[in-house]
């Protein structure tokens with residue numbers, strides 16, 4: 001396949017309500033899309049990086065520069081490229097996993113359009129629908145949190161993830177557990193605790209949680225292993241998981257027993273699949289994380305989550321959980337499930353009018 005033209009598309013999508021985590025509150029999503037025209041069809045990829053370097057060290061303006069200056073020229077230079085070769089073609093760039101993932105996603109999408117094959121089929125998905133959950137941000141009060149959770153339960157979500165941070169943990173989570181006895185509940189701290197909180201966090205063990213996600217710093221596997229040895233609730237890692245290698249290190253050190261896979265954190269769909277395969281071979285449960293993606297990244301997440309080793313519901317809510325309208329056909333949740341797209345590639349089409357309505361700025365990166 002030959003790439004004939006590439007553009008970077010930037011837009012800002014207001015969130016229907018602010019989303020607060022331990023690393024800040026967001027009121028809009030600063031979106032970067034990679035759009036390729038090739039000799040076999042067009043392809044789209046979404047960069048999961050956010051406005052600031054607060055979840056990890058990548059941020060979207062930096063991803064933009066790296067894509068324009070190094071990644072897109074590197075794939076453009078290859079007279080014949082396929083999705084499986086992208087990681088090697090841009091592997092000389094250190095870091096920038098979300099930009100890498102966007103590049104690979106766009107190439108794979110174009111390639112699969114040429115073949116008339118869906119992404120789920122290409123990755124080895126084996127189900128038509130995936131189980132999903134919703135992530136609920138930190139609120140100003142416990143009544144507000146209970147109201148937010150009630151709203152999502154009423155929309156059929158059966159699994160809820162609560163964001164926690166020092167000062168917002170045992171009490172709010174206990175309040176939700178008391179009111180929603182049968183709800184599948186898990187918590188996510190986004191690396192906001194110091195290891196001195198290990199004793200405090202053991203109290204979460206009584207709240208019947210599916211898992212506790214990333215309480216400590218990304219590079220502190222030891223603290224995770226220590227907490228894990230003290231409680232029966234499984235520990236899941238997110239920020240610590242950057243590649244297949246880091247999964248092996250984390251599992252071997254006893255730091256986690258569940259892995260959150262995010263395409264934009266591990267550098268692409270194919271590395272995400274390799275992590276899935278490795279975990280499956282070791283009987284380790286995985287699930288698909290989310291980073292407030294538009295319909296493009298969401299389509300990729302849904303396809304990935306259709307692989308057999310994804311045994312917990314993904315952070316893949318309906319498009320309406322974040323956006324008034326999506327830039328593709330919306331993903332809709334029924335009975336806490338989302339249908340896996342079956343069309344070629346990502347299986348969604350980009351709505352040019354929606355892009356325009358969000359004031360998208362399009363920059364041609366490579367010559368026609």
Ligand code: NPG
Pocket residue numbers: 021050055134135188190238289290291292293315316317
């Ligand atoms: O529904 O897409 C979603 C968001 C799920 O909570 C979620 N994402 O830490 O996992 C996370 C968190 C996140 C948000 C990560 C923004 C990075 C940026």
